[in-house]
Amino acid sequence: MNFDPEKIMQSAPGPYTMIGGRRYLYFMGTGYLGLHGHPEILKAACEGMMKYGMGSATSRRAFGNSQPILDVEAKAAQFFGKEDSFYFMTGYLSNSVIVQALDGTFDLAVADESAHYSAYDAVHLSGRPVYKFISRDPASLDAVLREQCTEGKRPLVITDGVFPVLGALAPLREYYEVLKNYPGSAMVIDDAHALGAVGPTGRGSVEQSGLPWETVNTNVQPDNGPRLFVAGTLSKAFGGFGGIVPGSKDFISHIHEVSPYFRAANPVSPGVAAGCARALELVMENPGMITQLHDNTRFVRTGLRELGIEVADTPVPIVCVVLETVEMMKKVQADLMKKGILIAYNPKYSDLGPKGGIRIAVFANHTQDMMVQLLEGFARAMKN
Ligand SMILES: Cc1ncc(COP(=O)(O)O)c(C=O)c1O
Known part of the structure:
Protein backbone atom coordinates (compact mmCIF):
# COMPACT_ATOMS: atom_id res chain seq x y z
CA MET A 1 0.00 0.00 0.00
CA ASN A 2 1.23 3.50 -0.80
CA PHE A 3 0.81 5.84 2.13
CA ASP A 4 0.46 9.55 1.52
CA PRO A 5 3.99 10.92 2.19
CA GLU A 6 2.38 14.09 3.60
CA LYS A 7 0.89 12.02 6.40
CA ILE A 8 3.98 10.18 7.56
CA MET A 9 5.05 11.03 11.11
CA GLN A 10 8.72 11.96 11.39
CA SER A 11 9.09 12.78 15.07
CA ALA A 12 7.64 11.83 18.42
CA PRO A 13 4.06 13.08 18.78
CA GLY A 14 3.95 16.17 20.95
CA PRO A 15 2.72 19.78 20.87
CA TYR A 16 4.94 20.17 17.80
CA THR A 17 5.13 17.14 15.54
CA MET A 18 6.96 16.65 12.23
CA ILE A 19 4.66 15.19 9.60
CA GLY A 20 5.39 14.90 5.89
CA GLY A 21 8.38 17.23 6.16
CA ARG A 22 6.50 19.98 8.00
CA ARG A 23 6.47 20.92 11.68
CA TYR A 24 2.90 21.21 12.88
CA LEU A 25 1.30 22.54 16.01
CA TYR A 26 -0.36 19.24 16.80
CA PHE A 27 -3.78 18.71 18.39
CA MET A 28 -4.27 15.12 17.32
CA GLY A 29 -3.63 11.63 18.60
CA THR A 30 -3.69 10.52 22.20
CA GLY A 31 -0.49 11.70 23.89
CA TYR A 32 -2.50 13.65 26.45
CA LEU A 33 0.28 14.16 29.01
CA GLY A 34 2.74 15.07 26.25
CA LEU A 35 5.27 12.42 27.24
CA HIS A 36 6.05 10.46 24.08
CA GLY A 37 9.20 12.42 23.31
CA HIS A 38 10.26 13.12 26.89
CA PRO A 39 14.07 12.86 27.03
CA GLU A 40 14.16 10.97 30.33
CA ILE A 41 11.73 8.37 29.04
CA LEU A 42 13.67 7.96 25.80
CA LYS A 43 16.95 7.68 27.71
CA ASN A 286 4.76 15.55 38.82
CA PRO A 287 1.05 15.20 39.58
CA GLY A 288 0.77 18.80 38.34
CA MET A 289 0.88 17.38 34.79
CA ILE A 290 -2.60 15.98 35.25
CA THR A 291 -3.96 19.22 36.70
CA GLN A 292 -2.32 21.13 33.85
CA LEU A 293 -4.06 18.84 31.37
CA HIS A 294 -7.38 19.56 33.08
CA ASP A 295 -6.68 23.32 33.00
CA ASN A 296 -5.75 23.17 29.31
CA THR A 297 -8.85 21.16 28.51
CA ARG A 298 -11.00 23.74 30.29
CA PHE A 299 -9.22 26.56 28.40
CA VAL A 300 -9.87 25.00 24.97
CA ARG A 301 -13.46 24.01 25.76
CA THR A 302 -14.27 27.46 27.15
CA GLY A 303 -12.54 29.18 24.22
CA LEU A 304 -14.57 27.20 21.69
CA ARG A 305 -17.77 27.95 23.56
CA GLU A 306 -16.89 31.67 23.44
CA LEU A 307 -16.77 31.31 19.66
CA GLY A 308 -20.37 30.12 19.78
CA ILE A 309 -19.49 26.45 19.27
CA GLU A 310 -21.39 23.91 21.33
CA VAL A 311 -18.98 21.78 23.35
CA ALA A 312 -19.71 19.79 26.46
CA ASP A 313 -18.30 20.94 29.78
CA THR A 314 -16.26 17.86 30.70
CA PRO A 315 -12.66 17.23 31.79
CA VAL A 316 -11.99 14.93 28.81
CA PRO A 317 -9.03 16.14 26.68
CA ILE A 318 -10.75 14.95 23.50
CA VAL A 319 -12.91 17.80 22.25
CA CYS A 320 -15.39 16.95 19.53
CA VAL A 321 -16.78 19.82 17.46
CA VAL A 322 -19.67 19.32 15.09
CA LEU A 323 -20.33 22.38 12.93
CA GLU A 324 -23.38 23.09 10.81
CA THR A 325 -22.11 21.50 7.62
CA VAL A 326 -19.53 18.98 6.49
CA GLU A 327 -18.06 21.63 4.17
CA MET A 328 -17.55 23.99 7.10
CA MET A 329 -15.72 21.32 9.11
CA LYS A 330 -13.52 20.38 6.16
CA LYS A 331 -12.74 24.05 5.60
CA VAL A 332 -11.78 24.67 9.22
CA GLN A 333 -9.51 21.61 9.18
CA ALA A 334 -7.90 22.62 5.86
CA ASP A 335 -7.46 26.30 6.84
CA LEU A 336 -5.81 25.37 10.11
CA MET A 337 -3.55 22.88 8.37
CA LYS A 338 -2.42 25.59 5.94
CA LYS A 339 -1.48 27.70 8.96
CA GLY A 340 0.50 24.77 10.36
CA ILE A 341 -2.04 23.60 12.95
CA LEU A 342 -3.25 20.01 12.82
CA ILE A 343 -6.67 18.87 13.98
CA ALA A 344 -8.66 15.92 12.64
CA TYR A 345 -11.90 15.92 10.71
CA ASN A 346 -13.40 12.42 10.93
CA PRO A 347 -16.12 11.91 8.31
CA LYS A 348 -17.15 8.69 9.98
CA TYR A 349 -16.61 6.94 13.28
CA SER A 350 -18.89 4.65 15.21
CA ASP A 351 -20.01 7.20 17.77
CA LEU A 352 -20.32 10.20 15.43
CA GLY A 353 -23.47 11.33 13.65
CA PRO A 354 -23.86 11.41 9.83
CA LYS A 355 -21.85 14.66 9.42
CA GLY A 356 -18.85 13.31 11.24
CA GLY A 357 -16.93 15.70 13.44
CA ILE A 358 -13.73 17.54 14.22
CA ARG A 359 -11.60 15.96 16.94
CA ILE A 360 -9.19 18.10 18.95
CA ALA A 361 -6.76 16.45 21.37
CA VAL A 362 -5.47 18.63 24.20
CA PHE A 363 -2.08 17.92 25.79
CA ALA A 364 -0.70 18.93 29.18
CA ASN A 365 2.23 20.63 27.45
CA HIS A 366 0.25 22.73 24.99
CA THR A 367 1.06 26.26 26.10
CA GLN A 368 -1.51 29.00 26.39
CA ASP A 369 -0.06 30.62 23.28
CA MET A 370 -0.50 27.38 21.31
CA MET A 371 -4.11 27.03 22.42
CA VAL A 372 -4.79 30.68 21.53
CA GLN A 373 -3.36 30.00 18.04
CA LEU A 374 -5.80 27.10 17.70
CA LEU A 375 -8.78 29.17 18.83
CA GLU A 376 -7.86 32.15 16.65
CA GLY A 377 -7.41 29.82 13.69
CA PHE A 378 -10.85 28.39 14.33
CA ALA A 379 -12.42 31.83 14.55
CA ARG A 380 -10.76 32.95 11.30
CA ALA A 381 -11.71 29.83 9.37
CA MET A 382 -15.33 30.04 10.46
CA LYS A 383 -15.61 33.71 9.49
CA ASN A 384 -14.22 33.51 5.94
C1 LIG B 1 -10.98 2.78 23.30
C2 LIG B 1 -9.69 2.12 22.91
N1 LIG B 1 -9.35 0.96 23.49
C3 LIG B 1 -8.21 0.34 23.18
C4 LIG B 1 -7.32 0.86 22.26
C5 LIG B 1 -6.06 0.13 21.94
O1 LIG B 1 -5.00 0.63 22.68
P1 LIG B 1 -3.52 0.55 22.12
O2 LIG B 1 -3.48 1.45 20.93
O3 LIG B 1 -2.68 1.00 23.25
O4 LIG B 1 -3.27 -0.86 21.73
C6 LIG B 1 -7.64 2.05 21.62
C7 LIG B 1 -6.68 2.58 20.63
O5 LIG B 1 -6.54 3.43 20.03
C8 LIG B 1 -8.84 2.71 21.96
O6 LIG B 1 -9.19 3.86 21.37
Whole structure:
Protein backbone atom coordinates (compact mmCIF):
# COMPACT_ATOMS: atom_id res chain seq x y z
CA MET A 1 0.00 0.00 0.00
CA ASN A 2 1.23 3.50 -0.80
CA PHE A 3 0.81 5.84 2.13
CA ASP A 4 0.46 9.55 1.52
CA PRO A 5 3.99 10.92 2.19
CA GLU A 6 2.38 14.09 3.60
CA LYS A 7 0.89 12.02 6.40
CA ILE A 8 3.98 10.18 7.56
CA MET A 9 5.05 11.03 11.11
CA GLN A 10 8.72 11.96 11.39
CA SER A 11 9.09 12.78 15.07
CA ALA A 12 7.64 11.83 18.42
CA PRO A 13 4.06 13.08 18.78
CA GLY A 14 3.95 16.17 20.95
CA PRO A 15 2.72 19.78 20.87
CA TYR A 16 4.94 20.17 17.80
CA THR A 17 5.13 17.14 15.54
CA MET A 18 6.96 16.65 12.23
CA ILE A 19 4.66 15.19 9.60
CA GLY A 20 5.39 14.90 5.89
CA GLY A 21 8.38 17.23 6.16
CA ARG A 22 6.50 19.98 8.00
CA ARG A 23 6.47 20.92 11.68
CA TYR A 24 2.90 21.21 12.88
CA LEU A 25 1.30 22.54 16.01
CA TYR A 26 -0.36 19.24 16.80
CA PHE A 27 -3.78 18.71 18.39
CA MET A 28 -4.27 15.12 17.32
CA GLY A 29 -3.63 11.63 18.60
CA THR A 30 -3.69 10.52 22.20
CA GLY A 31 -0.49 11.70 23.89
CA TYR A 32 -2.50 13.65 26.45
CA LEU A 33 0.28 14.16 29.01
CA GLY A 34 2.74 15.07 26.25
CA LEU A 35 5.27 12.42 27.24
CA HIS A 36 6.05 10.46 24.08
CA GLY A 37 9.20 12.42 23.31
CA HIS A 38 10.26 13.12 26.89
CA PRO A 39 14.07 12.86 27.03
CA GLU A 40 14.16 10.97 30.33
CA ILE A 41 11.73 8.37 29.04
CA LEU A 42 13.67 7.96 25.80
CA LYS A 43 16.95 7.68 27.71
CA ALA A 44 15.53 4.96 29.98
CA ALA A 45 14.15 3.13 26.94
CA CYS A 46 17.48 3.28 25.08
CA GLU A 47 19.39 2.03 28.11
CA GLY A 48 16.87 -0.78 28.57
CA MET A 49 17.16 -1.73 24.92
CA MET A 50 20.97 -1.80 25.07
CA LYS A 51 20.96 -3.96 28.18
CA TYR A 52 18.18 -6.42 27.36
CA GLY A 53 18.01 -6.41 23.57
CA MET A 54 14.89 -6.26 21.44
CA GLY A 55 12.93 -8.81 23.38
CA SER A 56 13.08 -11.75 25.79
CA ALA A 57 12.33 -14.34 23.10
CA THR A 58 10.36 -16.34 25.63
CA SER A 59 7.13 -15.96 27.55
CA ARG A 60 6.87 -14.83 31.14
CA ARG A 61 5.87 -18.32 32.24
CA ALA A 62 9.45 -19.27 31.41
CA PHE A 63 12.31 -16.74 31.75
CA GLY A 64 10.71 -13.67 30.16
CA ASN A 65 10.38 -11.67 33.40
CA SER A 66 12.96 -8.93 32.96
CA GLN A 67 13.32 -6.20 35.59
CA PRO A 68 11.83 -3.39 33.42
CA ILE A 69 8.59 -5.36 32.98
CA LEU A 70 8.39 -5.93 36.75
CA ASP A 71 9.16 -2.24 37.35
CA VAL A 72 6.27 -1.15 35.13
CA GLU A 73 3.92 -3.44 37.03
CA ALA A 74 5.11 -2.19 40.43
CA LYS A 75 4.88 1.47 39.40
CA ALA A 76 1.50 1.08 37.74
CA ALA A 77 0.22 -0.63 40.90
CA GLN A 78 1.54 2.34 42.89
CA PHE A 79 -0.01 4.95 40.58
CA PHE A 80 -3.39 3.23 40.63
CA GLY A 81 -3.33 2.36 44.35
CA LYS A 82 -3.55 -1.37 43.68
CA GLU A 83 -1.53 -4.34 44.98
CA ASP A 84 -0.24 -5.44 41.59
CA SER A 85 -0.74 -5.05 37.87
CA PHE A 86 -0.35 -6.96 34.61
CA TYR A 87 1.59 -5.36 31.74
CA PHE A 88 1.37 -6.88 28.28
CA MET A 89 2.01 -6.24 24.61
CA THR A 90 -0.81 -3.91 23.60
CA GLY A 91 -3.71 -1.96 25.04
CA TYR A 92 -5.85 -3.51 22.34
CA LEU A 93 -5.73 -6.79 24.29
CA SER A 94 -6.73 -5.22 27.59
CA ASN A 95 -10.41 -6.05 27.29
CA SER A 96 -9.57 -9.60 26.22
CA VAL A 97 -7.24 -10.10 29.18
CA ILE A 98 -10.06 -9.14 31.55
CA VAL A 99 -12.89 -10.95 29.77
CA GLN A 100 -10.80 -14.14 29.63
CA ALA A 101 -10.09 -13.81 33.36
CA LEU A 102 -13.86 -13.59 33.97
CA ASP A 103 -14.64 -16.74 31.99
CA GLY A 104 -17.22 -18.82 33.81
CA THR A 105 -18.54 -15.88 35.84
CA PHE A 106 -20.94 -14.45 33.23
CA ASP A 107 -23.50 -15.91 30.87
CA LEU A 108 -23.93 -13.21 28.25
CA ALA A 109 -22.30 -9.95 27.20
CA VAL A 110 -23.99 -6.62 26.52
CA ALA A 111 -21.90 -4.00 24.75
CA ASP A 112 -22.37 -0.31 24.03
CA GLU A 113 -23.05 -0.22 20.29
CA SER A 114 -20.13 2.23 19.86
CA ALA A 115 -17.68 0.37 22.07
CA HIS A 116 -14.16 -0.02 20.70
CA TYR A 117 -13.32 -2.87 18.30
CA SER A 118 -11.21 -4.45 21.00
CA ALA A 119 -14.21 -4.65 23.34
CA TYR A 120 -16.19 -6.47 20.66
CA ASP A 121 -13.26 -8.79 19.93
CA ALA A 122 -13.03 -9.60 23.63
CA VAL A 123 -16.70 -10.49 24.10
CA HIS A 124 -17.02 -12.36 20.80
CA LEU A 125 -13.98 -14.47 21.71
CA SER A 126 -15.67 -15.38 24.99
CA GLY A 127 -18.10 -17.55 23.05
CA ARG A 128 -21.06 -16.14 25.01
CA PRO A 129 -24.01 -14.43 23.29
CA VAL A 130 -23.35 -10.74 22.63
CA TYR A 131 -26.08 -8.08 22.62
CA LYS A 132 -25.85 -4.34 22.01
CA PHE A 133 -27.44 -1.33 23.66
CA ILE A 134 -27.78 2.23 22.33
CA SER A 135 -24.60 4.16 23.00
CA ARG A 136 -24.47 5.81 26.43
CA ASP A 137 -28.15 5.09 27.06
CA PRO A 138 -28.88 3.49 30.46
CA ALA A 139 -32.56 3.00 29.54
CA SER A 140 -31.53 0.99 26.49
CA LEU A 141 -29.12 -1.07 28.61
CA ASP A 142 -31.94 -1.70 31.07
CA ALA A 143 -34.30 -2.82 28.28
CA VAL A 144 -31.74 -5.23 26.77
CA LEU A 145 -30.96 -6.73 30.18
CA ARG A 146 -34.66 -7.19 31.00
CA GLU A 147 -35.14 -9.07 27.77
CA GLN A 148 -32.00 -11.21 27.83
CA CYS A 149 -31.21 -11.87 31.49
CA THR A 150 -33.89 -14.45 32.14
CA GLU A 151 -33.49 -17.26 34.70
CA GLY A 152 -30.80 -15.49 36.71
CA LYS A 153 -28.38 -15.13 33.79
CA ARG A 154 -25.37 -13.01 34.78
CA PRO A 155 -24.56 -10.16 32.35
CA LEU A 156 -21.17 -8.70 31.57
CA VAL A 157 -21.58 -5.13 30.36
CA ILE A 158 -18.73 -3.65 28.35
CA THR A 159 -18.21 -0.03 27.34
CA ASP A 160 -15.53 2.56 26.68
CA GLY A 161 -15.07 4.85 29.69
CA VAL A 162 -14.28 7.72 27.31
CA PHE A 163 -15.18 7.41 23.64
CA PRO A 164 -12.13 8.00 21.42
CA VAL A 165 -13.55 10.54 18.96
CA LEU A 166 -16.63 11.95 20.63
CA GLY A 167 -14.74 12.36 23.90
CA ALA A 168 -17.96 11.56 25.76
CA LEU A 169 -17.89 9.90 29.18
CA ALA A 170 -20.00 6.78 29.59
CA PRO A 171 -22.75 7.22 32.23
CA LEU A 172 -21.13 4.65 34.50
CA ARG A 173 -23.13 5.54 37.64
CA GLU A 174 -26.40 5.02 35.81
CA TYR A 175 -25.21 1.66 34.45
CA TYR A 176 -24.13 0.71 37.95
CA GLU A 177 -27.63 1.40 39.27
CA VAL A 178 -29.21 -0.65 36.46
CA LEU A 179 -26.83 -3.54 37.16
CA LYS A 180 -27.77 -3.67 40.85
CA ASN A 181 -30.82 -5.64 39.68
CA TYR A 182 -28.61 -8.42 38.31
CA PRO A 183 -26.77 -10.45 40.95
CA GLY A 184 -23.35 -11.59 39.77
CA SER A 185 -23.14 -8.92 37.05
CA ALA A 186 -19.88 -7.34 35.92
CA MET A 187 -19.02 -4.10 34.15
CA VAL A 188 -15.82 -3.91 32.08
CA ILE A 189 -14.68 -0.40 31.22
CA ASP A 190 -12.16 0.17 28.45
CA ASP A 191 -10.46 3.25 29.88
CA ALA A 192 -7.72 3.59 27.26
CA HIS A 193 -8.39 7.32 26.83
CA ALA A 194 -9.05 8.14 30.47
CA LEU A 195 -6.26 6.53 32.52
CA GLY A 196 -3.67 9.17 33.31
CA ALA A 197 -5.93 11.89 31.90
CA VAL A 198 -9.36 11.93 33.51
CA GLY A 199 -10.33 11.99 37.19
CA PRO A 200 -8.78 14.22 39.87
CA THR A 201 -5.73 11.93 40.17
CA GLY A 202 -5.83 10.41 36.69
CA ARG A 203 -7.41 7.10 37.64
CA GLY A 204 -9.89 7.49 34.84
CA SER A 205 -13.62 7.41 34.33
CA VAL A 206 -14.39 5.34 37.43
CA GLU A 207 -12.67 7.94 39.59
CA GLN A 208 -14.43 10.70 37.66
CA SER A 209 -17.82 9.06 38.22
CA GLY A 210 -17.27 8.50 41.94
CA LEU A 211 -17.84 4.73 41.74
CA PRO A 212 -15.87 2.64 44.26
CA TRP A 213 -12.34 2.54 42.80
CA GLU A 214 -11.16 0.21 45.56
CA THR A 215 -13.28 -2.61 44.15
CA VAL A 216 -11.94 -2.23 40.59
CA ASN A 217 -10.14 -5.31 39.23
CA THR A 218 -10.49 -7.13 42.53
CA ASN A 219 -13.31 -9.56 41.88
CA VAL A 220 -15.00 -8.12 44.96
CA GLN A 221 -18.71 -7.63 44.54
CA PRO A 222 -19.58 -4.24 46.08
CA ASP A 223 -22.89 -3.88 47.97
CA ASN A 224 -25.44 -5.06 45.44
CA GLY A 225 -23.49 -3.43 42.61
CA PRO A 226 -21.72 -5.07 39.70
CA ARG A 227 -18.08 -6.18 39.91
CA LEU A 228 -16.04 -3.43 38.24
CA PHE A 229 -13.14 -3.98 35.86
CA VAL A 230 -10.94 -1.44 34.10
CA ALA A 231 -8.82 -2.16 31.03
CA GLY A 232 -6.00 0.24 30.19
CA THR A 233 -3.06 1.17 28.04
CA LEU A 234 0.25 2.96 28.53
CA SER A 235 0.34 4.06 24.88
CA LYS A 236 -1.79 7.17 25.28
CA ALA A 237 -1.61 9.56 28.27
CA PHE A 238 1.39 7.79 29.79
CA GLY A 239 3.56 8.30 26.72
CA GLY A 240 4.66 4.69 26.44
CA PHE A 241 3.37 1.50 24.97
CA GLY A 242 1.51 -1.66 25.99
CA GLY A 243 -1.60 -2.73 27.88
CA ILE A 244 -2.03 -2.38 31.63
CA VAL A 245 -4.47 -3.91 34.08
CA PRO A 246 -3.87 -2.77 37.68
CA GLY A 247 -5.63 -4.86 40.32
CA SER A 248 -5.60 -6.94 43.48
CA LYS A 249 -2.95 -9.62 43.98
CA ASP A 250 -5.56 -12.34 43.64
CA PHE A 251 -6.99 -10.97 40.43
CA ILE A 252 -3.58 -10.49 38.81
CA SER A 253 -2.44 -13.98 39.90
CA HIS A 254 -5.57 -15.37 38.32
CA ILE A 255 -4.71 -13.53 35.09
CA HIS A 256 -1.24 -15.09 35.21
CA GLU A 257 -2.83 -18.52 35.47
CA VAL A 258 -5.31 -18.16 32.64
CA SER A 259 -3.99 -15.55 30.23
CA PRO A 260 -2.26 -16.71 27.05
CA TYR A 261 -0.70 -13.25 26.95
CA PHE A 262 1.24 -14.18 30.08
CA ARG A 263 1.78 -17.85 29.37
CA ALA A 264 2.19 -18.13 25.64
CA ALA A 265 3.49 -14.89 24.16
CA ASN A 266 6.47 -12.59 24.46
CA PRO A 267 6.05 -9.69 26.85
CA VAL A 268 6.61 -6.09 25.80
CA SER A 269 10.13 -5.30 24.61
CA PRO A 270 12.16 -4.61 27.79
CA GLY A 271 13.50 -1.34 26.40
CA VAL A 272 9.97 -0.07 25.87
CA ALA A 273 9.14 -1.30 29.37
CA ALA A 274 12.09 0.62 30.85
CA GLY A 275 10.77 3.79 29.17
CA CYS A 276 7.28 3.12 30.51
CA ALA A 277 8.55 2.58 34.04
CA ARG A 278 10.26 5.99 33.88
CA ALA A 279 7.08 7.55 32.42
CA LEU A 280 4.99 6.27 35.32
CA GLU A 281 7.60 7.61 37.76
CA LEU A 282 7.53 11.01 36.07
CA VAL A 283 3.75 11.23 36.32
CA MET A 284 3.91 10.32 40.02
CA GLU A 285 6.71 12.82 40.65
CA ASN A 286 4.76 15.55 38.82
CA PRO A 287 1.05 15.20 39.58
CA GLY A 288 0.77 18.80 38.34
CA MET A 289 0.88 17.38 34.79
CA ILE A 290 -2.60 15.98 35.25
CA THR A 291 -3.96 19.22 36.70
CA GLN A 292 -2.32 21.13 33.85
CA LEU A 293 -4.06 18.84 31.37
CA HIS A 294 -7.38 19.56 33.08
CA ASP A 295 -6.68 23.32 33.00
CA ASN A 296 -5.75 23.17 29.31
CA THR A 297 -8.85 21.16 28.51
CA ARG A 298 -11.00 23.74 30.29
CA PHE A 299 -9.22 26.56 28.40
CA VAL A 300 -9.87 25.00 24.97
CA ARG A 301 -13.46 24.01 25.76
CA THR A 302 -14.27 27.46 27.15
CA GLY A 303 -12.54 29.18 24.22
CA LEU A 304 -14.57 27.20 21.69
CA ARG A 305 -17.77 27.95 23.56
CA GLU A 306 -16.89 31.67 23.44
CA LEU A 307 -16.77 31.31 19.66
CA GLY A 308 -20.37 30.12 19.78
CA ILE A 309 -19.49 26.45 19.27
CA GLU A 310 -21.39 23.91 21.33
CA VAL A 311 -18.98 21.78 23.35
CA ALA A 312 -19.71 19.79 26.46
CA ASP A 313 -18.30 20.94 29.78
CA THR A 314 -16.26 17.86 30.70
CA PRO A 315 -12.66 17.23 31.79
CA VAL A 316 -11.99 14.93 28.81
CA PRO A 317 -9.03 16.14 26.68
CA ILE A 318 -10.75 14.95 23.50
CA VAL A 319 -12.91 17.80 22.25
CA CYS A 320 -15.39 16.95 19.53
CA VAL A 321 -16.78 19.82 17.46
CA VAL A 322 -19.67 19.32 15.09
CA LEU A 323 -20.33 22.38 12.93
CA GLU A 324 -23.38 23.09 10.81
CA THR A 325 -22.11 21.50 7.62
CA VAL A 326 -19.53 18.98 6.49
CA GLU A 327 -18.06 21.63 4.17
CA MET A 328 -17.55 23.99 7.10
CA MET A 329 -15.72 21.32 9.11
CA LYS A 330 -13.52 20.38 6.16
CA LYS A 331 -12.74 24.05 5.60
CA VAL A 332 -11.78 24.67 9.22
CA GLN A 333 -9.51 21.61 9.18
CA ALA A 334 -7.90 22.62 5.86
CA ASP A 335 -7.46 26.30 6.84
CA LEU A 336 -5.81 25.37 10.11
CA MET A 337 -3.55 22.88 8.37
CA LYS A 338 -2.42 25.59 5.94
CA LYS A 339 -1.48 27.70 8.96
CA GLY A 340 0.50 24.77 10.36
CA ILE A 341 -2.04 23.60 12.95
CA LEU A 342 -3.25 20.01 12.82
CA ILE A 343 -6.67 18.87 13.98
CA ALA A 344 -8.66 15.92 12.64
CA TYR A 345 -11.90 15.92 10.71
CA ASN A 346 -13.40 12.42 10.93
CA PRO A 347 -16.12 11.91 8.31
CA LYS A 348 -17.15 8.69 9.98
CA TYR A 349 -16.61 6.94 13.28
CA SER A 350 -18.89 4.65 15.21
CA ASP A 351 -20.01 7.20 17.77
CA LEU A 352 -20.32 10.20 15.43
CA GLY A 353 -23.47 11.33 13.65
CA PRO A 354 -23.86 11.41 9.83
CA LYS A 355 -21.85 14.66 9.42
CA GLY A 356 -18.85 13.31 11.24
CA GLY A 357 -16.93 15.70 13.44
CA ILE A 358 -13.73 17.54 14.22
CA ARG A 359 -11.60 15.96 16.94
CA ILE A 360 -9.19 18.10 18.95
CA ALA A 361 -6.76 16.45 21.37
CA VAL A 362 -5.47 18.63 24.20
CA PHE A 363 -2.08 17.92 25.79
CA ALA A 364 -0.70 18.93 29.18
CA ASN A 365 2.23 20.63 27.45
CA HIS A 366 0.25 22.73 24.99
CA THR A 367 1.06 26.26 26.10
CA GLN A 368 -1.51 29.00 26.39
CA ASP A 369 -0.06 30.62 23.28
CA MET A 370 -0.50 27.38 21.31
CA MET A 371 -4.11 27.03 22.42
CA VAL A 372 -4.79 30.68 21.53
CA GLN A 373 -3.36 30.00 18.04
CA LEU A 374 -5.80 27.10 17.70
CA LEU A 375 -8.78 29.17 18.83
CA GLU A 376 -7.86 32.15 16.65
CA GLY A 377 -7.41 29.82 13.69
CA PHE A 378 -10.85 28.39 14.33
CA ALA A 379 -12.42 31.83 14.55
CA ARG A 380 -10.76 32.95 11.30
CA ALA A 381 -11.71 29.83 9.37
CA MET A 382 -15.33 30.04 10.46
CA LYS A 383 -15.61 33.71 9.49
CA ASN A 384 -14.22 33.51 5.94
C1 LIG B 1 -10.98 2.78 23.30
C2 LIG B 1 -9.69 2.12 22.91
N1 LIG B 1 -9.35 0.96 23.49
C3 LIG B 1 -8.21 0.34 23.18
C4 LIG B 1 -7.32 0.86 22.26
C5 LIG B 1 -6.06 0.13 21.94
O1 LIG B 1 -5.00 0.63 22.68
P1 LIG B 1 -3.52 0.55 22.12
O2 LIG B 1 -3.48 1.45 20.93
O3 LIG B 1 -2.68 1.00 23.25
O4 LIG B 1 -3.27 -0.86 21.73
C6 LIG B 1 -7.64 2.05 21.62
C7 LIG B 1 -6.68 2.58 20.63
O5 LIG B 1 -6.54 3.43 20.03
C8 LIG B 1 -8.84 2.71 21.96
O6 LIG B 1 -9.19 3.86 21.37
